[in-house]
Amino acid sequence: MSFLPGEKLRYAETHFKFKLPWSLLYKPWPEIIFDAPFQFVPGVEPMLWIVVRDADRFPTTIKNAEIVLKVRAEDAQPQDSQIKNAQQSGIVIRKDLNIEVHEQMKFIPIALGKIPASTYEAHCKLTVERNGKTQTFERWNLPRLKPVPLRFKVLNEELPIALGYAAGEMHCHTYYSADHVEYGATPEVLQQAAKAVGLDFVSCTDHAYDFAFTQEDFTKEADSPVPRFQKLREEIAALPKTDENGNRLPLMIAGEEVSAGNSKGENVHMTVLGPEGYLPGLGDCGRYWLENRPTRSIKQILNMTEAHCFAAHPFQQMGLLEKFVFRRGYWKPEDLNIKGYHSIRGLQFWNGIRDEGFKLGREFWINELGKGNYLLPIGGNDAHGDLNSMTAVSLPLISLKHTRAHIFGNVRTVIKVGSRKLEVGSEAKQESPLSLDAINAAFAADNCYITDGPALWWERDDNGITFHARSNKEMGGGFRYIRIYGRRELPNGKLAPTEEIMLGSLIAAPDHADIPVATFGFAYVRAECETATGKFALTSAAQIF
Numbered sequence: 001m002s003f004l005p006g007e008k009l010r011y012a013e014t015h016f017k018f019k020l021p022w023s024l025l026y027k028p029w030p031e032i033i034f035d036a037p038f039q040f041v042p043g044v045e046p047m048l049w050i051v052v053r054d055a056d057r058f059p060t061t062i063k064n065a066e067i068v069l070k071v072r073a074e075d076a077q078p079q080d081s082q083i084k085n086a087q088q089s090g091i092v093i094r095k096d097l098n099i100e101v102h103e104q105m106k107f108i109p110i111a112l113g114k115i116p117a118s119t120y121e122a123h124c125k126l127t128v129e130r131n132g133k134t135q136t137f138e139r140w141n142l143p144r145l146k147p148v149p150l151r152f153k154v155l156n157e158e159l160p161i162a163l164g165y166a167a168g169e170m171h172c173h174t175y176y177s178a179d180h181v182e183y184g185a186t187p188e189v190l191q192q193a194a195k196a197v198g199l200d201f202v203s204c205t206d207h208a209y210d211f212a213f214t215q216e217d218f219t220k221e222a223d224s225p226v227p228r229f230q231k232l233r234e235e236i237a238a239l240p241k242t243d244e245n246g247n248r249l250p251l252m253i254a255g256e257e258v259s260a261g262n263s264k265g266e267n268v269h270m271t272v273l274g275p276e277g278y279l280p281g282l283g284d285c286g287r288y289w290l291e292n293r294p295t296r297s298i299k300q301i302l303n304m305t306e307a308h309c310f311a312a313h314p315f316q317q318m319g320l321l322e323k324f325v326f327r328r329g330y331w332k333p334e335d336l337n338i339k340g341y342h343s344i345r346g347l348q349f350w351n352g353i354r355d356e357g358f359k360l361g362r363e364f365w366i367n368e369l370g371k372g373n374y375l376l377p378i379g380g381n382d383a384h385g386d387l388n389s390m391t392a393v394s395l396p397l398i399s400l401k402h403t404r405a406h407i408f409g410n411v412r413t414v415i416k417v418g419s420r421k422l423e424v425g426s427e428a429k430q431e432s433p434l435s436l437d438a439i440n441a442a443f444a445a446d447n448c449y450i451t452d453g454p455a456l457w458w459e460r461d462d463n464g465i466t467f468h469a470r471s472n473k474e475m476g477g478g479f480r481y482i483r484i485y486g487r488r489e490l491p492n493g494k495l496a497p498t499e500e501i502m503l504g505s506l507i508a509a510p511d512h513a514d515i516p517v518a519t520f521g522f523a524y525v526r527a528e529c530e531t532a533t534g535k536f537a538l539t540s541a542a543q544i545f
Contacts, residue, residue, distance in 0.1 A: 012142060012391040012400050015054055016180040023397040025143050030055040030101070032062075033140035034124040035387045037196040038407050039153040044196045046115060046154055050108040050126065051385065053183060055101040062101060063127040063134070065110060067093040070149075071118045090123070091115065104215070105175050107189050117156035121149040142391060145400040150388050153474070159198045160455040160470040164418025166200035166434055166442075169409050171257070171271055171312060171348055171380025176206040176232050179218045181393055185385040187236050187252055190408065193387050194250035195243070197409035200434055201251040205271045205312075205380075206232060208258045209285030211278060219287060229256070229278040241433070251434045257312060259283045260301045261294025266329025269312040270298065271348060271380070273443065274436050275305045284326035292327040303341040308443045310378050311336070311344055313351040315360035336368060336375065345443055346376030350450050352383070352406035354536065362538075369524060369541050370487060370495055376443065376540050379450030383408035411452050415442035446540055453535025454479070456527055458542045464519040465542045467527045471511040476533025479509040489523035489544070496523075519544045 014025040036048035050062060068090040095110055112122075127136045139147035161167060173184035185193070187204060194202045210218075211225035211232075222228060233254040242248055256272045259281035267284035279301055283294040302309060314331035322328055336344050347368075349361020368375050383390075387408050394401040417438045442448070449456050453475040458467045469482050484503040488496040503517055503525060517525055524541040 012393050013053065013181045013183060014143060014400070015057070017397065020397070025393075025397060025400065027141075027143055028058055029128075029130060029135065029141060030058045030060055031140075031142060032060075032126065032128065032137075033142065033391065034122070034126070034150060035385065036122065036150050036152055037193045037387050038151070038410060039155055039198070040196050041155050041198040042117075042158060046112040046152070047192075047196070048110050048112065048122065048124070048150065049189060049387075050110065051185075052101045052103075052106040052108070054104065055106060056104045058130060059100065059102040060128050060130040062097045062099040062108060063129055064097055065095045065127075066125045067095075067110070067112065068123040069093070069112065069115065070121045070123065072121070105178070105183065105186070107186060109192075115154055117154045119151070119153045121151055123149045140391065142400055145391065145402060148389070148402060151404075152388065155474050157472045157474050160453075160472055160475065161414060162455055162457050162468065162470075164416060165414050165455075165457065166417045166439070167198065167412040167414045168201040168203065168439070169194065169199055169380060169383075170203050170273075170310070170378050170413045171205050171351070171382050172202065172408055173206055173257075173382075173384045174204050174232065176204075176228065177210045177384060178215070179207075179210055179213070181396075182384050184383075185387070185408075187232070187239060189385075191239055191250055191252050193408055194252075199250050199409050199412065201253060201439060203253045203255040203271070203273055204232070204236065205255040205257040207285075208256055208279055208281035209287075211256075212280075212282055212285070213287065225280070226278045229254075248433060251436070251439075253436060253439070258301055259285070259294065261297040262329055263332050263334045264329055265294065265327075266323075267292065267294050267327050268298070268314070268329055268331050268335070270301060270344075271310045271312045272301075272305060273308045273310070273440070275307040277305075279304055284328050286326060289325065292325070294327075298335050298344075299338045302338060302343070306342070308345045308440060309342075310346045310348050310376075312348050312380075313357060313361070313382065314347055314349055314364060316351060316357040317355075331364070333364075333368070336373060344375065346378040348378035348380050350377070350379040350411050350538075352381040352411055366500060369526075370497075370500075372495055372523075374446060374524070374541055374543060376446070376448055377450050377538055379411040379413045379452075381406050381408055381411050411450065414449050414451060414455070414457070415439065416445065416447040416457075417442045446543060449537055449539040451535070451537035454529055454531050454537045456482075456529050456537035456539055458525075458527065458539055460542065461516075463516060465517045465525050465544075467515045467517065467539070469509070469513040469515070469527075469529050469537075471531050471535070475511075475535045476531040478511045478532055479506065479513070480530045480532055482506040482509050482513055482515065482527065482529040484515065484517055484525060484527050486517075486519070486522040486525040488521055
């Protein structure tokens, strides 16, 4: 449960009033919004969803929808009549739906048809009816929140990725994370959205504390959280493996985001990749107010599972009230070197945007590398649905806000899962179906990168390490920079106590670069890059053996 300043609140729920008689956000209608993936890779037909929540309390008929697609002037292709039409008057799509909705959560898909590659704004209008009253609104019916159009790209080129690698969303939430003020999408919707944006796998990391409360009443403890966690596993296992054309769909994984106690007895979050069973963590759930001590310590959680565990958003900034009411804190160096059954495998310090939390988390990771603790860099988005943008509670009971941070699939973790020679091309395919075993093996190794656009990876060869960087027009073309960093190794085998040094830097580089690096005398090397439009990537540290 999240409602204090400094928290990210998603898919804003407006009916919870803390048992108060009033709320400026409360309306006797379900919350309804339009949502769509932020991009569509080639071969995927664009679509959007009408998202309806709380229709079990407020049954409503979805009457009709009108979507007007407009293209940005700078993306217009003069030779394409459909693009010119979309630029001038828009492509108009009208749907007579007449769908009665009475479920707690409902996702209604609307196909947009085949449209040319470009960047679009979708101006969405919906007419609904309840108890004889009709309401028409744009984008959403959320009170006191100005509507904005959906914005998405239909890509002309495949996303750059190396053959033998798989891209995944490592931190997102399904509707099993629903509580008083936030919720998520169904696993089925997330799988379709993952296909649209170009992901190979998704780790659904629902809150440990939300499994412990009933779906019917988020304030009522369930007899046991285990059946709800098992239900998520079963729902994900039942998803299709291929689409109607026989193409593989993204692999969905039932994970968990566990609240655990750090070395100071504060609640921090840990994401777990496909745990064998439910892991408890209710310390900062908010249902018990100041009874907020961690349920288990980080070490205890690590000793309860063989699954890979990652420090989630270790330096996400928070307000004083959040620290006090939820007893939330930050990850400490001693939390990463616990001698237990196994150790934390990586730091998810890129959490949707490159903000202060990203900056501090990156420094934290580099400091750990300097100690010889070769943690993996992890990227994710902490999206609760949030396919296109994030609606959020700004002031509880009073106001909402809107932002494009934490969009599902925007920041990806790309892992090496294949054994063939690495190549890049639009026909790149995995040798065999992706599996959780292959993903676990990849995270047990040391080769990955995190990105919101370009591909950046390394491979070992007889002369050292070669870094490869790839971009394309969709990512802004060439690179503003590609930088190689390393840390020297002392004669006694220990790492130099000084900061990392920059081994090399390419400025205004083309969109295709291969950079061999002589690594003699270094303990590790790594790389970062940024494209002309600000798309960024960062590799794991390549140890020098």
